[in-house]
Amino acid sequence: MSMPRRSEFDPVLDFVAEACKRLVHDMDDRPVLYPDADAVARSFDGPLPEAGVGAVPALRNLVDDGWRATMAVPGPRNFHFVMGGTTPASLGADLVATMLDQVAYTWITSPLGVQLELTALRWLQQLFGLPEAWTGVMVTGASMANFVCYATARQWWGERHGVDPAADGMHGLPPMPVLTSGFVHASTLKTLGMLGIGRRQVQTFAADETGRLDLDAFREGLAALGGAPALVVVNAGEVNTGAFDPVADMVELARAHGCWVHVDGAFGLFARVSQRTAHLVAGVQHADSVTVDGHKWLNVPYDVGYAFTRDHGLMARAFRYTADYLPSPDDPRPTLGAISPESSRRARGLATWATLAAYGRDGVRDLVEHTLDLAQHCAAQVDAAPDLVRNADVPLNIVCFRFDPGEVSADVLDEVNARIGEALITDGRVLAGTTQYRSRTAQRPAFSSWRTRTEDVDLYLEVVRELGHEILASVRSHQRV
Numbered sequence: 001m002s003m004p005r006r007s008e009f010d011p012v013l014d015f016v017a018e019a020c021k022r023l024v025h026d027m028d029d030r031p032v033l034y035p036d037a038d039a040v041a042r043s044f045d046g047p048l049p050e051a052g053v054g055a056v057p058a059l060r061n062l063v064d065d066g067w068r069a070t071m072a073v074p075g076p077r078n079f080h081f082v083m084g085g086t087t088p089a090s091l092g093a094d095l096v097a098t099m100l101d102q103v104a105y106t107w108i109t110s111p112l113g114v115q116l117e118l119t120a121l122r123w124l125q126q127l128f129g130l131p132e133a134w135t136g137v138m139v140t141g142a143s144m145a146n147f148v149c150y151a152t153a154r155q156w157w158g159e160r161h162g163v164d165p166a167a168d169g170m171h172g173l174p175p176m177p178v179l180t181s182g183f184v185h186a187s188t189l190k191t192l193g194m195l196g197i198g199r200r201q202v203q204t205f206a207a208d209e210t211g212r213l214d215l216d217a218f219r220e221g222l223a224a225l226g227g228a229p230a231l232v233v234v235n236a237g238e239v240n241t242g243a244f245d246p247v248a249d250m251v252e253l254a255r256a257h258g259c260w261v262h263v264d265g266a267f268g269l270f271a272r273v274s275q276r277t278a279h280l281v282a283g284v285q286h287a288d289s290v291t292v293d294g295h296k297w298l299n300v301p302y303d304v305g306y307a308f309t310r311d312h313g314l315m316a317r318a319f320r321y322t323a324d325y326l327p328s329p330d331d332p333r334p335t336l337g338a339i340s341p342e343s344s345r346r347a348r349g350l351a352t353w354a355t356l357a358a359y360g361r362d363g364v365r366d367l368v369e370h371t372l373d374l375a376q377h378c379a380a381q382v383d384a385a386p387d388l389v390r391n392a393d394v395p396l397n398i399v400c401f402r403f404d405p406g407e408v409s410a411d412v413l414d415e416v417n418a419r420i421g422e423a424l425i426t427d428g429r430v431l432a433g434t435t436q437y438r439s440r441t442a443q444r445p446a447f448s449s450w451r452t453r454t455e456d457v458d459l460y461l462e463v464v465r466e467l468g469h470e471i472l473a474s475v476r477s478h479q480r481v
């Protein structure tokens, strides 16, 4: 008989508690990636066991071996993409959510799960200064939050044309115009594709190669709509340099033309919590919908993002979910699964609620300002280094720069900088990605974890320079540059 047994819980939980404590403390010293990570990950492949090994041995295999094939996402030296760390309170709450196995679909499946999601969302509205009359919902991340907001915008747009797109589809409707800047994030294109709006409907009004908004062209684009309803996407925090669209201007202009205005503030909305950066997102409260992530700058564990819109009714029509065995749409108790894509849904509210309860507005501001300081420190170190060149201003938490010791052609520098990005992965001491900025390859560390210290930033720059010189020497020896 190899059914699960009640007697397994105590040894499993003791084992996991000890393992978690060890792993969470090791985060400060372990490499971000281990050189044998690929081999370790593949060692877990194999045929389905006929007889299981038992709970603790399975977990021992997972924890004792498997952790070498993980990225130290909650550690202090992961500057790749825009990945947040994990606060102790949110880690604890997320473990509790898993233990309680709550389904935050509707009130009766988890009164606590639904209440904490609603409370945490309202606290976030207060944190970011978004209207309290808006409706929020938690999803897996900013991509799905964008999906929710665009589905709501599509519903609004269809109804403006006398059609209910969720009920009748897009048949017979004109293409839905979408206007934005060149800062638009890939997840907007992906979700517009998923919604049948179409990624090719996006008109980008970019002034130059950086993607920065051409305000006059945008104005003309709005005028060319001739009053037809359209979606405007405002980008608050782009991924190469942390730059912002002119939020207040875009929102005001778009509203004057009767558009639905969405602000993608996956990480950039956090600018709102510090007086140093709040001006970057001034006016966001006049938009129609807003996206922000929890697993980025709020440092809540993966996965959670937040969608806010001004119109609950549109969300309910876009995500209508009814059947005789489900709660009636008229039931006054909240059904979060009927205003968002997932029906069965994890109790994501617990982790967000716990971090806001534990650290409050002051704690979030301190976290944001700590990482803003780290970005400025990084920028100053780059400026002082003879072999690094900064590419852009640092308005937020991303530093865009290039390894460039001088007297090397731009094409060779592209190759060297791309190879630095690859070498960081195998080196493992620190991790950050590369990007294309003004058609040239650049480094782009993003600082978003409370655990990062100044010395972690210094180590990152040291490693980039060390690898940069090694790679350049090897390129030179092959190419005689």
Ligand SMILES: Cc1ncc(COP(=O)(O)O)c(C=O)c1O
Residues within 6 Å of the ligand: 081, 082, 140, 141, 142, 143, 144, 185, 187, 237, 238, 239, 264, 265, 266, 267, 293, 305
């Ligand atoms: C501006 C912006 N929007 C959306 C996303 C997608 O977020 P997620 O990975 O949480 O779905 C990101 C991710 O980096 C982002 O930076």
